[in-house]
Amino acid sequence: MQELKTDILVIGAGSGGLSVAAGASQMGADVILLEGHKMGGDCLNFGCVPSKALIASGKAAYGQAHSAALGVADVVPQVDYAAAKGHVHDVIAQIEPMDSQERFEGFGVNVIREFGSFVSPTQVQAGDNMITARRIVIATGSSPLVPPIPGLDQVPFYTNETIFDLRDKPEHLLIIGGGPIGMEMAQAHVRLGCKVTVVEGLKALGKDDPEAAAVVLDSLRADGVVIHEQAMVAQIRDNKGAIEIVTEAGEIYSGSHLLLAAGRKANTDRLNLKAAGIEPTRNGIKVDDALRTTNRRVYAIGDVAGGLQFTHVAGYHAGIIIRSALFGLPSKAKAAHIPWATYTDPELAQVGLTEAQAREQHGDKVEIARFDYHHNDRAISERKTKGFIKVMVVKGRPVGATIVGHQAGELINLWSLALANNLKMSQIAAMVSPYPTIGELNKRVAGAYFSPRLFENQMVKQVVRFVQRWMP
Secondary structure, three states: OEEEEEEEEEEOOOHHHHHHHHHHHHOOOOEEEEOOOOOOHHHHHOOHHHHHHHHHHHHHHHHHHOOHHHOOOOOOOOOOHHHHHHHHHHHHHHHHHHHOHHHHHHOOOEEEOOOOEEEEOOEEEEOOEEEEEEEEEEOOOEEEOOOOOOOHHHOOOEOOOOHHHOOOOOOEEEEEOOOHHHHHHHHHHHHOOOEEEEEOOOOOOOOOOHHHHHHHHHHHHHHOOEEEOOOOEEEEEEEOOEEEEEEOOOOEEEEOEEEEOOOEEEOOOOOOHHHHOOOEEOOEEOOOOOOEOOOOOEEEOHHHHOOOOOHHHHHHHHHHHHHHHHHOOOOOOOOOOOEEEEOOOOEEEEEEOOHHHHHHHHHHHEEEEEEEHHHOHHHHHOOOOOOEEEEEEEOOEEEEEEEEEOOHHHHHHHHHHHHHOOOOHHHHHOOOOOOOOOOHHHHHHHHHHHHHHHHOOHHHHHHHHHHHHHOO
16 A cells, blocks of 8 residues: 655545646645546537537537528538547547646646545545645546436436437437536437437426526427426336336336436545535535635535536536635635536526516616517527527626527626626626627616616606706
8 A cells, every 4th residue: 555645635636626726736735636428528528528529519500500690591400420420529629728637737636536534534445545635625526317217227327428429310309317418419319310209307407597497408409309398207017029118107108228317416425425524415525605615624626516507617626725725724615606507508507696586686776687588689680589688687787697599508698707706787887898799788778677767767868868968
């Protein structure tokens, strides 16, 4: 057994772990990084990167079949599903060097390709290495949840960790789960020529604003995705080579392939948290506002911290850890300004409070500013008029924003900035956007907030009349 000592031990080489390791090492700390699977974690290999690459293939196919409105004849796209998957893996390969072992060793990080397990509050065993660390960061991420459905073990199925290796186009893809992953994969596959049926036990996109979610779901149905809501799965079975989903209501949905998109679970099983005095929760690991676990020397970040499960959250958490563990400065993680997006077509993005949450928390104090895409000239010119932006405002400051439509994931950035810095709507209104851009929607919704105050206010009109009468 090799004995190693270090300032910072990072367990997990996903986006959060890599950011901590690179930052800490380049700032002068001794860093050991453990990864028993793939460098880059879920985002690079099984999540954000491959899914967006496949979505791009689907958009290209859809564009060929729906271009007549732009004066270009529609054609039937010749989809090569295997080649689309080749595109996915090429994208991964292009990004892979940024997350490679060699690159991080170049930063001075000691990269050990083993899983880690606690043996004491300050020691972790990884293969033949016993590592003692002053500070430890758990960044092990999450994995697809495989629910205990009767019969599931009798049929082949895919998760996001395996679907991108499938090269034979599914004739009819069944998807269990109507969350963001399920909806993104449903639309990508239907646009690549597959039949797709989604079975969701509650509401599809149920965590999002219902009005915005309805816009997305209508678009998916228009594309050909069949979506069954309030359909709890009771059993899965094989019927002469076909996979059948049987619901509690007795409904049967049959297909050729099955994708599970029923949620995520934190990767904690290998860690032996008890040996380190770390308290787990149902969703991961218990942490305080500074991301410390019940062992004060150990932090947990990203998905395993039990909060929002997004790559950018893990990156944000990494910055909190750098400030706290390296410089000993107080630093707390906040969630109010954390945005998220679902990359369907149209996209759906959210930051802060939804309309329902804002009304629940602030009652009559909340005002809703809204602007529709069909009033944006750039959206009209590109035939992308489906959607809207609405901003929840309390005492002149935004507390949340919901955007559904073209480039919603890009537009939400401004509102994250506004919430992070406690900006006023007047500051957003003062922004100048180039014309014509989709980005004008952000300025126009701020204008919509002020319009009633300016154009429907009798006092304003009286002041204007007075000035016009007496001004030389």
